[in-house]
Structures are given as structure tokens and as C-alpha cells.
Amino acid sequence: MHLEFKEIEPIRSMNALLDLARLIAQIKGPKKVAVAAASEAHVIEAVNEARIEGLIQPILFGNPERIRKIATELGIQADNLEVHPARDPVEATVLATKAVASGEADILMKGLVHSSDFLRAALNKEWGLRTGKLLSHVLVFESKGYERLFFMSDGAMNINPDLKAKIQIVENAVTLAHALGIPRPKVALLAAVEVVNPEMETAVEDAIIAKMADRGQIKGATIDGPLALDNAVSLEAARIKGIQSPVAGKADILIVDNIDVGNVFYKSLIYFARVRGAGIIMGAKAPLVLTSRADPEEVKFLSLALAVILAERLPYVA
Numbered sequence: 455m456h457l458e459f460k461e462i463e464p465i466r467s468m469n470a471l472l473d474l475a476r477l478i479a480q481i482k483g484p485k486k487v488a489v490a491a492a493s494e495a496h497v498i499e500a501v502n503e504a505r506i507e508g509l510i511q512p513i514l515f516g517n518p519e520r521i522r523k524i525a526t527e528l529g530i531q532a533d534n535l536e537v538h539p540a541r542d543p544v545e546a547t548v549l550a551t552k553a554v555a556s557g558e559a560d561i562l563m564k565g566l567v568h569s570s571d572f573l574r575a576a577l578n579k580e581w582g583l584r585t586g587k588l589l590s591h592v593l594v595f596e597s598k599g600y601e602r603l604f605f606m607s608d609g610a611m612n613i614n615p616d617l618k619a620k621i622q623i624v625e626n627a628v629t630l631a632h633a634l635g636i637p638r639p640k641v642a643l644l645a646a647v648e649v650v651n652p653e654m655e656t657a658v659e660d661a662i663i664a665k666m667a668d669r670g671q672i673k674g675a676t677i678d679g680p681l682a683l684d685n686a687v688s689l690e691a692a693r694i695k696g697i698q699s700p701v702a703g704k705a706d707i708l709i710v711d712n713i714d715v716g717n718v719f720y721k722s723l724i725y726f727a728r729v730r731g732a733g734i735i736m737g738a739k740a741p742l743v744l745t746s747r748a749d750p751e752e753v754k755f756l757s758l759a760l761a762v763i764l765a766e767r768l769p770y771v772a
């Protein structure tokens with residue numbers, strides 16, 4: 455059952471996101487999270503913190519001895535953790551994915567397993583979490599000086615999306631913004647420059663998507679592109695460059711062309727700018743928490759909080 459309040463105040467910071475996740479868990483109880491290959495300290499720490507906060511009930515899949523050893527080293531009482539044994543990270547991922555597909559768990563989280571193995575399990579045609587839609591990754595982050603959250607996609611799943619895939623990447627990010635109470639997010643399709651250079655294939659695609667949005671073929675958002683990152687997020691930069699656009703300087707959602715751009719963007723935010731971020735895969739039968747194996751514990755914890763909100767607010771079908 456979904457939360458009664460369809461309309462929520464727009465979530466504009468990670469603290470507000472956490473408050474909403476706490477409220478949902480308070481009203482509806484903790485969400486069950488199947489953790490694939492859980493033997494990693496940041497994962498166990500994040501999962502345990504979310505458990506103590508009452509946000510989630512973790513179900514760990516992996517090597518029980520290793521998981522209990524890491525937990526004990528972290529000062530966590532291993533008896534509090536439900537562990538299902540698996541021989542290796544791939545088997546752990548298969549079991550965790552099946553637990554979500556069967557409805558035993560509400561959320562799937564990646565632990566110490568390669569992203570490609572984790573995603574292939576989700577995409578498995580027989581027992582995975584496909585819906586017929588494109589699956590794509592969105593990083594939600596906050597940054598000093600901006601009174602809103604940003605959404606960046608796709609820096610972790612779709613390697614080199616074509617026009618059709620890029621439209622679905624936009625739609626998934628828009629769905630996520632809606633779930634966080636942002637009724638009509640502004641989407642910037644990022645490129646190196648804001649002119650439509652016919653030699654830049656992806657910038658031409660951006661212009662097509664922007665036109666499709668103008669004609670109402672993509673709904674629920676204001677979309678423009680190509681835009682360079684500076685004039686997408688800075689009104690001053692947009693003014694200096696004389697750009698007339700309803701998105702310029704005000705973008706909420708930043709869409710990149712391929713996984714390399716997105717992944718470097720993601721990791722620059724986390725490692726250089728030390729922003730608070732949360733990573734999620736959209737488009738599946740359930741929220742999938744996908745962060746990089748080396749991401750800090752806080753990124754994993756915030757990603758779990760985001761997944762709790764989505765598990766409640768999106769019409770997922772197990």
C-alpha cells in the first residue's frame with residue numbers, strides 16, 4: 455500500500471530526504487533490503503546504521519563467516535544480522551535478486567560484486583527484475599550554494615545510450631524527481647557547448663529530445679539541450695553567454711552522453727567535492743541500490759534512504 459500523501463513538499467536537501475525516509479519507515483515500518491555479496495565494511499556499516507534508524511530490515515547474502523567477522527570488527531553485534539550463505543558473489547547476487555523478485559524483499563542492494571554481474575542478475579529474463587522499461591542509474595546529490603538537489607544520469611549502467619535509450623534515461627530521472635515531490639523538474643541535456651553543432655552527434659540528439667519535449671512527446675518536465683554544465687546550473691553563466699532557455703541556470707536533472715562522462719562526474723563529486731550523494735537504478739521492479747564498491751559509507755546509507763522512499767512512492771510490482 456502506498457503512502458496516503460500523494461503531494462509532498464519538494465525534497466531539496468539530503469537532510470529532507472532522510473527525514474522523509476524516516477517518516478515513511480515510522481508509518482509503514484522498515485523496508486526489507488536484500489544485500490548481494492555483503493562482505494564489505496562500508497556496506498555492513500551503512501546497512502546496520504539504516505537498521506538501527508528503523509529504515510530497513512537487512513537480509514544479507516554472502517559468506518557468513520566473513521560477514522560476521524567484519525561486523526564484529528566494526529563493533530556490530532553479528533547476531534542482529536540475518537545472513538543467507540552463498541558460495542561466491544555471483545551466487546549471492548542471484549539469491550538476493552530472487553528474494554526481491556519473489557517479494558520477500560522490497561529493495562536490492564549491491565555489495566562486493568562487480569556492477570556488471572549485479573546488473574546482469576537484475577536483467578535476467580527468467581528470474582530478474584525487468585519491467586520492459588530501460589534500467590538506468592541516477593545519482594542524486596546536493597552541492598554547497600544550491601538550494602536544491604541535483605539528479606545526474608547515467609554514470610553507471612548504460613554504456614553508450616542511443617537516442618531512444620537517452621529518452622528513457624531522461625524519463626527515469628524525471629520519475630525519480632517526481633517521487634521526491636518535484637512536480638516539473640528542469641532537465642539539461644549536457645554537452646560541451648550549447649550550440650547545436652552538426653558535427654557533434656550527441657548534441658544533435660539533445661536538440662531532437664528538446665524538440666520532442668516541446669511538442670509534448672516527453673511529459674512531466676521542462677527539457678532543453680544541448681547545454682554546457684556551467685550554463686545549465688549557473689544563471690550568471692547563462693546570462694553572460696546570452697542563453698535564452700527555461701532550463702539554463704535552473705537545471706535539476708543533468709543528463710550526460712555516456713557512462714565515461716557520467717562516471718567521472720559522479721566520482722569527482724564524491725572524491726573531490728565530497729558531496730553527499732545517493733545512487734539508485736530506476737526502471738526495475740524494485741529500487742536497486744547501486745553505488746561504487748569503494749564509495750564511502752554515507753553514500754551507501756543515503757542511497758538506502760532514497761530506496762526506502764522509492765519503494766513506498768513508486769508503483770512497484772513484485
Ligand code: COD
Nearest residue numbers: 569570573574577587588589590609610611612613745746
Ligand atoms: N535496461 C533494460 N534492459 C537492458 C539494459 C538496460 N539498461 N541493458 C541491456 N538490457 C537488455 C537487452 O535488451 C538484452 O535483452 C539483454 O539485456 C542483454 O543485453 P546486452 O547484451 O546489451 O547486455 P549485457 O548483459 O552485455 O550488459 C548489460 C550491462 C548492464 C551489464 C552492461 O551494459 C554493463 O556492463 N554496463 C556497465 C556497468 C558498469 O560496469 N558500471 C560501472 C560503474 S559502477
